[in-house]
Amino acid sequence: MTLKTTKLGKELAKLRIDNELSRAKMAKELKMTDRELSLIEIGKSQVTDDFLMKVSAQYGSDKDVADSILDVLRDAHADSVKTITFDMTPLNATQRASVLQLKIDIDAENKVELENAEKLAKDAKRARARDRMKKLDEKKLAPVPAPEEAIAKEVNLTVEGLTEDDLSILAELEDLGEAV
Secondary structure, eight states: OOOOOOHHHHHHHHHHHHHHHHHHHHHHTTTTTTHHHHHHTTTSSSSHHHHHHHHHHHHSSHHHHHHHHHHHHHHHHHOOOOOOOOOTTTTHHHHHHHHHHHHHHHHHHHHHHHHHEEEHHHHHHHHHHHHHHHHHHHHHOOOOOOOOSSSSSSOOOOOOOOHHHHHHHHHHHHTTSSSS
8 A cells, every 4th residue: 555645754754764763663752643643744634843843853963963854844844735724713804814815826826837737738748749740750661552453443332231420431531532
């Protein structure tokens, strides 16, 4: 079974491996359950900056190492955040307006990013199609003439048993000059 992990989860796992710890052992050292740590690693649990500072203090051998760990964890956490939740009840009207404007700005940025990603995907698809066509053109061989007896001069068809779809295909072929 494969579980998705977040960037923060990957950094926490790397930290565990570097310290030769199981997830259960790391969870115990951080005074939490294995399940809580697992949920953090897969992005199913909210993470506070206090938690990140606790991890860096626990596994940093000195202040510089702890600060370095904290920077890495903060960056990974920022990349892992998918949802920001605001409690609007204690906010005044100006603060509410700011939060709503932030949501509008984030939605607009996400829309632009999605449109850019879709455009890149279409461009990549077109480029792949052009490459395939170019490769086919490069591989084209001169047509091999069929033996004279294999070339049909005339084909006679009876209309009995043909469906309407068959008839419409025949009509299209006639229009293209491929059938007589």
